[in-house]
Amino acid sequence: MKRKISETPKHTLNDLPSGIDGRVTAVNGTGPVMRRLMEMGVVPGVDVQVVKAAPFGDPIEVRVRGYSLAMRRSEADSIEVSF
Numbered sequence: 157m158k159r160k161i162s163e164t165p166k167h168t169l170n171d172l173p174s175g176i177d178g179r180v181t182a183v184n185g186t187g188p189v190m191r192r193l194m195e196m197g198v199v200p201g202v203d204v205q206v207v208k209a210a211p212f213g214d215p216i217e218v219r220v221r222g223y224s225l226a227m228r229r230s231e232a233d234s235i236e237v238s239f
Contacts (some may be wrong), residue, residue: 204219
């Protein structure tokens with residue numbers, strides 16, 4: 157009988173509650189938008205915090221490396237975090 161290895165569920169930046177600190181573990185997107193986010197400091201190992209969301213939930217404001225950054229929820233869904 158095979159045993160299943162339990163994995164910890166992967167959380168994305170969308171799952172991070174406002175005001176809670178998290179840490180980026182992976183950036184899974186491709187293309188110019190994800191490359192630009194990485195150039196602005198959203199890389200594995202960096203601390204990140206969701207500050208607030210727009211009235212209809214998109215975009216969200218994220219605090220990373222001491223500055224605020226706005227991103228779409230679809231982009232935040234490509235960024236894995238631990239918290």
